[in-house]
Amino acid sequence: MSKSSDSTLNLLDDLVKAALKGGADAADAVAVDARSKGVSWREGQMEDVEGSEGEDIGLRVMIGKQQAMVSTSNRSADNLKEVVERTLAMARAVPEDQYCGLAPEDKLHTGPFAELDLYDDTEVSAEQLAEIAREAEEATRAVEGVTTSPGAGASASSWAIDLVTSHGFAGHYKGSSFSSSVSAVAGEGTGMERDYDFTSTRHFSDLESAAAIGTKAGELAVKRLNPSKAESGQKPLIFSPRVANSLLGHFAGAISGGAVARGTSFLKDRLGEAVFADGVTIVDNPLMKRGLSSKLFDGEGVRVQKANLVEGGMLKTWTLNSATARQLEMEVTGHASRGTSSAPGIGTTNLYMEAGTLSPDELMADIADGIYITELIGMGVNGVTGDYSRGASGFMIKNGEITESVSEFTIAGNLKDMFMALVPASDLEFKYGANAPTVRIDGMMVAGT
Template sequence: MTNALSDITDALLLAARKAGADHADALAVEGQSVSVDVLKGALEHAERSEGTDIGLRVFIGKRTAVVSSSDTRTDTIAQMAERAVAMAKEAPEDPWSGLAESGEFATSFDVASLELEDPSDEPTPKALEEDARQAEAAAQAVQGVSQVQSSSAGYGRHSIHLATSNGFAGGYARTNRGTSCVAITGEGTGMERDYYGDSRIFQNDLIAPAEIGRIAAERAVSRANARKPATGTYPVIFDERISSSLIGHLLGAVNGASVARGSSWAKDCIGEQILPEHMSLIENPHRARVGGSRPFDGEGLATRSRHVVENGVLTGWTLDLATARQLNMTSTANASRGTSSGPSPTSGNATLTQGNQTLNDLLRDMGTGLLITSMIGSTINPNTGDYSRGASGFWIENGEIQYPVNECTIAGNLRDMLKRIIPANDARTHLSRVVPSLMIEGMTLAGN
């Protein structure tokens, strides 16, 4: 962590005290990013951004305010503090607001073990352009591809530093490099498209650009001549690339902010079975080389591994300090924040228990049904869990793919759906959310 960011947060806290704040916390974020797009073998767009953003949250009793800026000059910091204090004095009281107690903060953390920052040199724009060009060329070389919609490569490095007026200070940096490609097959109203991409913290972990382009192209070609499936009730398999959306809905339902508002279908489910008995959902913020890992949360609390669901039973909520106080619980160190807003509870890395079967095994067991590889739109009732989404993928008969399908809708209720999931063993373990393909029987399918 550079001294510059810690110096900025120290200056923000000092200015807050001088302006009359009882307590304060400060966040400084420095970032650099570069992205390159290629079209038809030529550079289409290149963009680079660099900047430092700062945020200050002040407390006057139980009143609070947040201000932010991208200007780090001394006079700007002083003005920020004065405005924040003036705003806080006019704000309504929030009985749940406040910093952590000094004894609650993370006192030591091993940033190096998380491997969030690649020490190798930043790639040149030419290197990124070559990645994008190779991905596009590989996609275009696949028979049946009519065009490559986009081929992109990018790199970013971001550093943060958080400090509070009652004793916490810490920071870390993370890097990211990625390549993506979108291919199209067919013409006019018969066009279908699909994609593939890879993003890694360490550049040498990244899949080869040509492989990314090839997979995107083959996926697109396999969707040619898609049609609507028959309406009815069928088993459905959520392919690994989109199955994490189901677990995302579960994580949203157990978010403390939703529970505190009373707007969650899971608000009364602690201690109840919400997944099959043999399945657990574990949050682990200390997985090395994973984008959702972090040594401390947005309020300076030490992050830790926990079971969100253990052997099918919901163990608790995802909480920051404010929602924990409101629900008379203890924070799970899940606070996340930006420079222009206060903390809120957010889920990080999540791993769902994998099964013993391959995706092909699930297809065989399914017999007749739908393999979903893409979803659009979303109608989710957060209070009841009623679920409806547009889907496309492949129609399965006798356990084998018959033809691609599109323009259909699947529906059910999340509370019931999650209890019936059958997992495959194909999750990608380098992702922040490790979720395999999931089969659910008895889904309502609307097509022809």
């Protein structure tokens, strides 16, 4: 552990002890130190350079069943003393929350932390970032049929998280992130079409080349030119990986302990039941090496572990922090998320759907008339009922082959039915925080011409 992390942990420990001395029954403190820089590039020149630095501290205190949180970016002794006093005063004034409290002590991470290789200390200058963005834009504009690029960007960031609780947990870890992205426009006037590509990694050396993402963005935009209109009706749909992962987001929201406890989830009564088809397994793995959403412990200091949320189609667990675990009379699952200004929330980490056995081509081989979805528009999803309706664009599937582009149509169904009909392909890749392979869903309604 670095001297800087030792220093921050000591500061947080002093803050927690001061809260206890002032009358708190329990307390925890979190520090988030973040640094970032980024550039944007447009039409052959630098458009903008941005940089930010933040050192935020959050204190949470509990007096009986009353709790309050205060955050600050001022680490001076006088200010931190005032923060303790203000947080205690707020806790005494708020209504009781019967479910508040620290995580169960026997669930805390007490052993050595995993080595996940989340931090790369490579110093990337603004000039290097500008060169990456320039190369991406030039590659995009070089694609035949591309008329312009709305711009490209590149960024580098790093952060450190420290957490101390009054019942004995102290932990620190840090991470880094590097990314580049580019947009492309093909065609002219009312016939213009846009698309994009990007790359994001923990380590600078893992970034996909700027030329590769630039070329791909341009080719994707050109493929979308001269779209036709989809005919209305019930059709089999193929979701490309970059939109299939949105289905994981809807699933994650539905199994969040907060939604289940409030009764606002369309899966609230389905624990232990089949909610996907037999061949579907969904995994949350916080311990993935160089994972974009990996963590060493959760927002309450609880030990994290790889877990099958869905196994063979069966819903195995909710995602719970300590408050929702108490409310539902269950055990915490290590899914607490944390900022500096609010009580712990709930979130997944490296969420993914395991690959199936069929290639994307095999998955669509028997589709006589369907649609390959590459973009979803709008947020017409009801988390209480599962009703699903979104604008979309993509490509027609005719006799098992992807053909002309198609746009300006709506797809609709219910997530409960969609999950049960979902079939994953074999092309899983890890590019996002949540990842899914290509998936097929039969029986959805398409509203077009």
